Amino acid sequence: MLKVEHIGIAVKDFSQSISLYEKLLNTICYKKELVASEKVNTAFFIQGETKIELLESTEADGVIAKFIEKRGEGLHHIAFETNDIEAEMQRLKNEGFILLNETPKRGADNKLVCFVHPKNTDGVLIELCQSIV
16 A cells, blocks of 8 residues: 545535535535446545545435444545555455455546455545556
8 A cells, every 4th residue: 555545524415515625625626526336426625645535425325325324424434545456455355354345446536446344444444546547
């Protein structure tokens, strides 16, 4: 893993949260994207080398809606950048971590992604991500 790529935050009201984070971070949302396969809208902010991703469910049965129902709005995941997601996935499997998907899938912001089950990471959902060239 190279660095923290972004921090994901689950939100209920996309428009309100975008406005809030624009004020908080004193920067504009530089990208909004629908990830239909995950039933989620995303909005990205950058501050220095750190990116923040807001996540809003597009459907009542979506993963983010279920997360908010169970835990409330807030920190959803921490994403780490890697140059070789498949090798990193294999390394983590070899170390005994449980991956939530067996192969990388297309995520937001032109990335391949894979998630590590939070029961192996002290309750924190970890995302691996690699830029698609």
